[in-house]
Amino acid sequence: MVSRAKMGRELNRLRIQITNLHWYVSGTVQRRVYDRRRSKLVTRTEADLPLRDEIAIVLVYQPQGISESTYFTLSWLVRQNISPVLVSNHPLSPLDHERLRPICSLIIERPNFGYDFGGYREGILTLLERGACPRALYVLNDSIWFPLRENCDAIDRARASRADLFGLFLNQSARKGGKDYIQSYFYRFGEKLVASQSFQDYWQTMRLMNDKYVVVRNFERGLTRHFQQLGFTVDYIHDRQRLIDSLLALSDDDLREVAEYRIEADQHDAERLSPILSDGGSFSEQRPRIEELIRQYRIHHAYAYAHPRMQARLGVSFLKKARTREARVQRQWLLKLGLDRDIAPEIRQEIANHDSV
Numbered sequence: 001m002v003s004r005a006k007m008g009r010e011l012n013r014l015r016i017q018i019t020n021l022h023w024y025v026s027g028t029v030q031r032r033v034y035d036r037r038r039s040k041l042v043t044r045t046e047a048d049l050p051l052r053d054e055i056a057i058v059l060v061y062q063p064q065g066i067s068e069s070t071y072f073t074l075s076w077l078v079r080q081n082i083s084p085v086l087v088s089n090h091p092l093s094p095l096d097h098e099r100l101r102p103i104c105s106l107i108i109e110r111p112n113f114g115y116d117f118g119g120y121r122e123g124i125l126t127l128l129e130r131g132a133c134p135r136a137l138y139v140l141n142d143s144i145w146f147p148l149r150e151n152c153d154a155i156d157r158a159r160a161s162r163a164d165l166f167g168l169f170l171n172q173s174a175r176k177g178g179k180d181y182i183q184s185y186f187y188r189f190g191e192k193l194v195a196s197q198s199f200q201d202y203w204q205t206m207r208l209m210n211d212k213y214v215v216v217r218n219f220e221r222g223l224t225r226h227f228q229q230l231g232f233t234v235d236y237i238h239d240r241q242r243l244i245d246s247l248l249a250l251s252d253d254d255l256r257e258v259a260e261y262r263i264e265a266d267q268h269d270a271e272r273l274s275p276i277l278s279d280g281g282s283f284s285e286q287r288p289r290i291e292e293l294i295r296q297y298r299i300h301h302a303y304a305y306a307h308p309r310m311q312a313r314l315g316v317s318f319l320k321k322a323r324t325r326e327a328r329v330q331r332q333w334l335l336k337l338g339l340d341r342d343i344a345p346e347i348r349q350e351i352a353n354h355d356s357v
Contacts, residue, residue: 049104059139061112172241
């Protein structure tokens with residue numbers, strides 16, 4: 001007799017196959033339609049800075065105008081001797097154009113189609129069409145505040161890595177056979193990869209769809225594996241195992257604080273951790289049960305939503321802007337613990353105001 005769990009897995013596999021078939025056909029058609037109209041849909045404005053041998057494509061979707069934190073990010077990239085190319089998935093105001101020109105090499109405006117990867121594709125194709133072959137091509141979006149601090153070393157670490165593809169965080173699957181992938185809010189593509197026909201083909205033939213699930217599954221989760229299978233190398237700053245090792249090394253007081261944070265941040269973690277902390281024993285007696293949950297990946301281990309003290313200790317240089325419960329609680333704890341004092345003022349102000357908007 002087939003178990004309910006196995007039947008569920010088979011139904012989920014069938015659902016994915018049907019979704020992917022629709023994506024394969026519809027995404028190809030929509031890309032061809034988009035590309036035929038691309039010259040009319042996309043506006044490119046030359047800005048003041050020359051294109052250097054390191055370029056950053058910065059994708060934004062900010063209908064209310066470009067945020068001060070984005071201006072900080074662009075200016076910071078310039079101070080790192082990187083040429084910013086801003087890609088906006090929404091029309092920009094004349095005032096934003098005026099402010100952007102001194103801190104950009106190129107400004108691109110396009111429809112909000114294809115989510116982040118549609119915008120990434122436009123920036124990359126524009127550069128390739130102009131014959132650009134940078135030593136390093138950074139690609140990032142405004143779903144994160146980055147960098148949080150002026151002295152961020154993420155670019156230094158990217159430059160020190162000889163890998164073809166570099167990211168801030170490697171998402172590691174807790175499931176057997178699951179796929180590991182660089183999270184898509186920050187990539188650095190090296191010169192060998194950018195100059196390859198494989199890189200050009202990937203972006204030129206990319207299917208376009210306005211379905212977030214399909215985009216995440218096939219592009220964010222698929223890009224790393226695609227280039228790895230072609231023989232390109234991958235490196236990153238953070239991964240889940242380093243966070244787990246750091247959690248297990250915490251003192252009792254600090255680990256208890258992390259557990260209390262996770263109870264507030266996530267309902268599923270609360271269901272697992274609350275009974276342990278409320279059973280009346282000392283924390284030293286409770287600790288082995290919490291450590292077992294950590295080792296088994298049964299509480300959330302994402303770097304992006306780690307306890308603010310853990311992020312500071314591990315040198316995490318970004319913060320997610322999501323409006324989920326988890327992200328909101330993380331921002332509240334960051335402010336409550338006073339860990340925002342050395343964050344760039346433009347970003348600190350936005351963090352304080354973010355959840356009141």
